[in-house]
Amino acid sequence: MKKDLPSEIIADILLRLPLESVATCKCVCKPWLDVIETDDFVTSHLSKSAPALAVSMPTEYSNWFNVFKLEDEPEHEHEHVPITKFDFPQASTIQGSVDGLLLLKNPFIDHLYICNPVTREFVELRGLRTLPRGDCYGFGVGKISGQHKVVYLNPKSGCHVYTLETGYPWRRVEAALSFDNYYNFCFSSAGVYFNGNLHWLVSNGRTSLYICCFDVETECFSTFSTPVESFMGKLHTLGDCLSFCDIEPHGDGNVIWLLKECESGEKCWREVHAISRKESYYGIDLYDSFQLIQVYRNGDMLILWDEKLFIYYSNEERTTREIGLFGKMDDDCYYINCITLTPSFLSLKRNLGMENVMSF
Known part of the structure; x- marks a missing residue:
């Protein structure tokens, strides 16, 4: 050939x-x-590359990952066969994903790692002194330069950035955002990457809730409002949109909002899905704690409930049921940790030029 x-x-x-x-x-x-x-x-x-789902079910003695295909149409009758699976050598939780790479954090010693599940490479990002409370992390790529950056955010120590391609130590970013006015508490340690920007739900410590936005290319901050004042809300990406899941009780249902561009060119929130709160799973209100993974064309949803169960929500029947598409927790499993992933052959050593790259 x-x-x-x-x-x-x-x-x-x-x-x-x-x-x-x-x-x-x-x-x-x-x-x-x-x-x-x-x-x-x-x-x-x-x-x-088609979208996939990286799923981690850590136990006391292992940290197994599986990467599954995400189908356009739901399948419920059998478990998916993983594209790849591996046991990562360090205890870790998923903090972000971009271009097929995962940002992982050791919850016990606050070490950060970048890994590619396909090439089986990983590297430890050293030199960052974190604080015990208020830490936020993010992982994104610049829209113009194409540089991959890990962002560390804390209201006391400020903003620090590590650029993978340069291999330089962590550097402090003198951001245009006033942390005293906008950022006192972060409701999610993992930033949501969308359209070249990282997003966190933050509060000024009083009554206001904001979305803190970090442009990965320019390294500038901005803020904009959530669609409703819901301190239990969650940010996600759904396809080509940023979504806000309002999981606090408002009337008879919980609402999912999508960020759209209005005719004026400004960003505006649009309500697209309402989930009835009359439905519950095992007697527990499903919508008090859930991670929305995928919304199908018919309005059905794939949901991770309380980091324990994968749930399928039928929009037409207004019912929920457990599914075993991506595996179930064993007795020794702590929780389920997952994120959408675009598998790639991007090499940390060959394509990004990183040093101290290890294999697993």
Whole structure:
């Protein structure tokens, strides 16, 4: 095949294969490996890669991860076979995901790691002195430079950024945001990355609730309002939109809002889904604690409830039921931790030029 076809045709063929098959092709011969490891192939594959779900179920002695495909239409009759699975060598929780990379944090010693589940590479980000309370983290990529940045935010120590491509130590960002006026408490340690910006739900410590927005490219802060004053609300990304899930009781239902661009060009919130609070699961109000993972075309939803169960919500029937698509907690499992992921062959060492990269 190498003798008869130019490398660009070989790359085009390989790009049409499932991710698992491409990973196998890397081991066939060196010419194929060279094609798959080029920057052009990595970029092209990432642009065509289908969404997936990274699921972690840590126990006392292991930290297993599984990466599953996210289908456009729900399937409920059997468990999905993971695209890849691995046991990460450090205790960790997922703090962010971009371009197929995961930002992980060791909850016991506050160490941060970047890993790629497909290439099986990881690196520890050293040199950051964190504080015990109020920490926020984020992981995003600049829309112009394409640089991948990890952001650490704390109301006392300020904002610090680590740029993966440069390998420089953490640097403090003198942000335009006044922390005293806008940021005293963060309601979620993991920032939501959307459209080149990281978002956190924060409070000024009094009565106001804001969304703190950090432009990854310019490293400037801004704030804008939530659709309702709900201190139990959650931020997520749904497709190409930023969403706000209002899980505090307001009337008979909980509401999901999407951030849209109005005719004037300004951002505005639009209510798109209302979930009846009359429904419950095992006698517990489902909507007091849930992570919205996916909304299907018919309005049905895939939900992680209370970091314990995967739930399918039927919009037409207004019912919920447990599903085993992505596995269940064992008796020794602490919780379920998950995030949407776009699988890629982006190499920490080869493509990003990072040092001290390890394999697992």
